[in-house]
Amino acid sequence: MGKFTTLLLILILLGALYVYHTNPHIIDDLTRGPDNFGNSGNNYGNTHSSSPGPGTGGGGTSTSGGFKGSGWVSNGSSGSPEVYIGEGFAVVPTNLSYILLKDRNKDGKIDAIYLDTTGDGNYDTAYLDEDYNGKTDTWRTTFNGVKSYAWDITGDGIPDVYDSNGDGRIDAWDLNSDGVIDERDVDYDGTPDLHDYDFDGVFDEFEGNVTSHQQGNGSETSGTFTCPSSADEAYRLYMNAYDNLVQLINANASQEELDEAYDEYYSARECYESFSTNTTTATSSGGFGEIKTVTLDTEGAMAIKFSTGELKGSDQTLTWEDVDIMAEPWCVDYPALLGHWIDLGEGSLDELDPSEIPTSGYPTNEVSGEIKAGYVYVNRNSDGSLTAFELVSHEKTGDCSHQITIRYANLGGG
Template identity: 55%
Template sequence: MGKLTTLLVILLILGGLYYLYAKNPDVIKNVTDNTRNIGKEISGQLSNDNGASLKGSGWSDTDNDGSADIYVGTGFIAISVNESYVITKDRNNDGRIDAMYIDTTGDGNFDTAYLDEDYNGKTDTWFTTFNGIKSYAWDLSGDGIPDVYDTNGDGKIDAWDLNSDGIIDEKDVDYDGTSDLHDYDFDGIFDEFEGGPNIVPPENTTGGFTCPSTQEEAYRLFVQAYNNVTSLQQANAEQERIKEAYAKYLEAKACHDSFLNQSTATSTMVKGSFGEVHEAVLSTRDRMVINFSTGELGNEEGDLMIEPWCVDYPALLGNFIDVGKKNLEDVTSSDIPLSWSSSENSQQVEVGHVYISLNRDGSYTAFVIVSHEKISDCDHTVVIRYRNLEDGS
């Protein structure tokens, strides 16, 4: 396949993802609202894409045209659409639809899925298959719009929507982990297709650089400074002007990086000892979050959350650091780092490694992954053991 053909396929995939995902983030809520009146029952059953028979109360003719169009089962509803079906499920039995599976081609295979993993009524995980290529998308910000994508199903992020406007801003075309296409000015077109970035040079090009108070403004100035340098280089400007612009670019970059790498430091080593060992089970289907201080499990805010990633390995969201392979019983307060990231992060975790969490109440917890089970395409269960730091100061 030639480079141009590959690029066109990628653009088609991205266009399809945007149409399916960003245009309809409330699809689960809409289906819920439109399938409340079941109507007259007609006996029957439906086979799912794995060949298993889904049994329930039966078929219903909701529009009274003499043809059954909805099948109501235990925990799911099947809607007949153009000789195919849309399957909706209530996976946590709270009376609300939290998953929808669609056969977009009519071949009997459910190739697209909308999943509400935190059960708040909004789609946050998407899955689709296009020409045999699986792709995924995740909403990390909670606004119902995908933020990161895995467009080739290899388990690695290769596309990013940096400003949550539903349009891809960064794309890794060759899947080597580095962005190849960039939309620095957020105009919806990759700058590489426009002959290079074309943004107004940064304000205050004379005098000292002042780092703004927000990350958004810092990023804007960083991009402007970068493009000011490239514009001067392309125009064969005087070397002195290029050096001045590059110096301002370095200042803007350092300012932007400071938001990405903010950390809190302690002046002295944390004291105390880790207490008894506790065990908990986290699952993306329920009990996604744990509050270490109380031991409470649920789906609300807490110190650690299991991520519904459509990959083979487990991933956790929290403010924690990997301190390496060791026994949980051997962890001491000296293992607690002196500096921490100021924000939560989501990362892969491994069995046998000890992680230390800086909890929301300022306390510390050491934990390990005992076991992991992938129970569906995007659902995971992990067993963790943890010890809370006692008398820490």
């Protein structure tokens, strides 16, 4: 019911088709680990050292992508490699690039899938299981330079709300979680403009003789709604209002009951979304603390908590309560970091004015991407503080291994 929905479905099909159809054993392969596989019997990749790039994937029949060692395995009868198994990750070659699957919390289950849909060497699409319950609950992609997001808030693995233009505001809703958008904000002002009240797959504004349920029709009840102070309680009220609305619609309730239910739903949704926008505000006070230098190694101490300087290793369970940023074990030539950071553009940490650091606009969901020398970045830490950092050096130590040295300074000291 929109270009963004069509794009999302295409991306889901891309990932699902290649991972579950072409390599139906991939989930078992990753959770079993490389030690439980027999080598394919061929010395794949020993004469190549380049990393995956545009057009380097051989569909599982060659190793021009540059992976070395016994990580390549195959369950097929042909003996050709189908998947590369590493520590906490697996890579599936495609005609254009690679599909990267990761076990970020090291519980033996895939919780992140990264796709390069254009073959330019950048992972532009991600499917993330943020609560590690076995279902994707966050989707993000970049199309023609525009970032888009989707979130599952009902826990069924289907996107419920979307931010299709990356402005930090939700602009599409799937009310009954059937995979079809039911409300759409076409002018991006925060209010739905198109509605599918009867869930028939067509916006009611495009049909004749329909009854519109505009917010405010049942003002007698909506005025009694009080937004709670916690996100958990706001979410509970939102789900209750949603369930009540769907039940009334399915029961062919009266117009008055529907108006009241819609008002309650709109109020609860607005309340919940006030807690769950795509960006957040961080605390900021004073100048910078001491500028420090640290090296993150994807094969060793790959993550850091900026406030204490404590490092965490790749063999430890990593959560955002314990670390603020970590090195990505991507099979690319450039360094990439995972965290909640923004790019301030070209500059130097030595010349950065603390007053120029924004206190809002930081992503609430983790972001991952390339960092470049000569640029300054700011991360919103788990405690709400801010840390500015810059790239000092980068060394690719393996097919998907990196050592990334950064300089950083905590805003407000420390």
